[in-house]
Amino acid sequence: MSDTGRKSHEHPDHSGHAHSRAHACQPLGDVVISVEGGRFGYGGHASASVARLEIRSGEVIALLGANGSGKTTLMKGFLGLVDRIEGKVELFGEPVERLQDRSAIGYLPQRQSAAGPIPVTVNELVRSGRLTRRNPLGLGRDDGAVQAAISVVGLAASARKRVSTLSGGQQRRALLARALVGGSQLLLLDEPFAGVDQANQEAIADALDGLLHEGLTLVVVLHELGPLEPLITRVVVMDNGTIRFDGPIEQAPPELLHMGHDHDPHGGPEPTQGIGLVG
Amino acid sequence: MSAVLLANAITAVFRYDFLQRALVAAVLVGITAPAVGIFLVQRRLALIGDGLGHVAVTGVALGLVVHRTPVLIAVIVAVLGAVAIEIVRAASDTTGEIALAVLFYGGIAGGVVLVSKAPSGSRNLTQYLFGSITTTSNGDLVVFAVLAAVVLGVVLLLGPVLFAVSNDEEFARALGIPVIGINILLATLTALTVVVSMRVVGVLLVSALMVVPVATAQLFAGSFRSTCLYAVVVAVLSAVVGIIVSYAADLPSGGTIVLVAIGFFALSLVGSSLQRLAHRTAGQGAR
Numbered sequence: 001m002s003d004t005g006r007k008s009h010e011h012p013d014h015s016g017h018a019h020s021r022a023h024a025c026q027p028l029g030d031v032v033i034s035v036e037g038g039r040f041g042y043g044g045h046a047s048a049s050v051a052r053l054e055i056r057s058g059e060v061i062a063l064l065g066a067n068g069s070g071k072t073t074l075m076k077g078f079l080g081l082v083d084r085i086e087g088k089v090e091l092f093g094e095p096v097e098r099l100q101d102r103s104a105i106g107y108l109p110q111r112q113s114a115a116g117p118i119p120v121t122v123n124e125l126v127r128s129g130r131l132t133r134r135n136p137l138g139l140g141r142d143d144g145a146v147q148a149a150i151s152v153v154g155l156a157a158s159a160r161k162r163v164s165t166l167s168g169g170q171q172r173r174a175l176l177a178r179a180l181v182g183g184s185q186l187l188l189l190d191e192p193f194a195g196v197d198q199a200n201q202e203a204i205a206d207a208l209d210g211l212l213h214e215g216l217t218l219v220v221v222l223h224e225l226g227p228l229e230p231l232i233t234r235v236v237v238m239d240n241g242t243i244r245f246d247g248p249i250e251q252a253p254p255e256l257l258h259m260g261h262d263h264d265p266h267g268g269p270e271p272t273q274g275i276g277l278v279g
Numbered sequence: 280m281s282a283v284l285l286a287n288a289i290t291a292v293f294r295y296d297f298l299q300r301a302l303v304a305a306v307l308v309g310i311t312a313p314a315v316g317i318f319l320v321q322r323r324l325a326l327i328g329d330g331l332g333h334v335a336v337t338g339v340a341l342g343l344v345v346h347r348t349p350v351l352i353a354v355i356v357a358v359l360g361a362v363a364i365e366i367v368r369a370a371s372d373t374t375g376e377i378a379l380a381v382l383f384y385g386g387i388a389g390g391v392v393l394v395s396k397a398p399s400g401s402r403n404l405t406q407y408l409f410g411s412i413t414t415t416s417n418g419d420l421v422v423f424a425v426l427a428a429v430v431l432g433v434v435l436l437l438g439p440v441l442f443a444v445s446n447d448e449e450f451a452r453a454l455g456i457p458v459i460g461i462n463i464l465l466a467t468l469t470a471l472t473v474v475v476s477m478r479v480v481g482v483l484l485v486s487a488l489m490v491v492p493v494a495t496a497q498l499f500a501g502s503f504r505s506t507c508l509y510a511v512v513v514a515v516l517s518a519v520v521g522i523i524v525s526y527a528a529d530l531p532s533g534g535t536i537v538l539v540a541i542g543f544f545a546l547s548l549v550g551s552s553l554q555r556l557a558h559r560t561a562g563q564g565a566r
Contacts (some may be wrong), residue, residue, distance in 0.1 A: 102455035
């Protein structure tokens, strides 16, 4: 792992907002995620292998790679959501399988829709992200945190709406609010921009930018950097199930930063993300 | 069916103990079935109640063979079946559906074979297959009330956890919720609900009261919580109206209750379609 070379500078993002990488000059903190000799996959077949990886508090990491490169599997491996065939994963210094208190972790899964067969409001969806933070009987005490998370992602006016009536981009923001509502120190986001239009991508990037100044550690699976580029301090590029590059974004070869966009190791067309979702 | 017959049926409720017991049982089912069913529908496992009903048939048949209370043996067998189903589902992704089908067919086949050895033959099994609410005893009612209280207590206490798991299993696992344990719990609640509903609508129709009122409520509710509340109201109404109509018209209670529930669903579907049409027309008019 490399944690050197980050500079404090600002660049305009796609919308001209002043997203900053200023948080990067903060000293790195404790190890938040540690993987040693990890092989992760399904049914005994490894889809992602990592010899050694450490992520420290305050880092903003983009996990990049083409479809099928293993980036989602690796992120799920961090959380113990896929089979760990070999190796060791620690979160906050605890083996992931023994980590009881997960209130410090926020997670945005790679799902296209937040809606199920039964109507669910944005409030109800986001509140479910508070489960690790509360006594199941203390229902009322979550209201402030729920409303705050919904406001951060810009959905305050839609808090009582059915999730199924929102656009794809708004649903993604609702899911992001659910990931944020626990007040996590570590945020793992899998394709936050899947099926999301440019305006909603900017909204999500703005929300995350505001949170980073509170000392959050952020790991994001991305196809391309997009509006998050100004926030990223380190990139980990996955290729065919292994890490091909791990280092500061400034040192990453440009062709690797665009692998997800230009290169598919399986030779097939890029699957359309978010079919039917209009951001 | 004339209004006179219906009025006679309503006054009969105050005269006959068996009708009062039937109504109490119906209300218990009306409350518990959708309270559990809503989580099954959200998990897209609406038919698991049907499957557990099939498994419960073996329990009932076993009870008839060994001369023990069929309801209690059905509880044990259905709960064991529920746990087995969740273990099979958790252990196998691709063959889970087939394994479940085998378990369901095995349940009803085991019931049919076992009941052939029962002294009373298959005659008594019929009332469990299709419901026989008017033969519900005070003892049955006590068992149903205890089971319903357990089911509702767990749903009220663990509702937020059940919601999180049924709404997004992967996210729930990331939160550290023991998803397999919660799924086994939900399957167990389903099994208990199946047994509570057994004498009211019968094991072959039990899933209807878990699913149809929820399907009706989601047509006009605006949230998960309101869907649950409306579904309970619809299910209780269906059960009470079904019993009164079945008594008045001398019809089987289980089938009548389910047909009334489907009638409410059809009315709601028409109503919500008309409402959408009116909104669309108003929107076009405004433009």
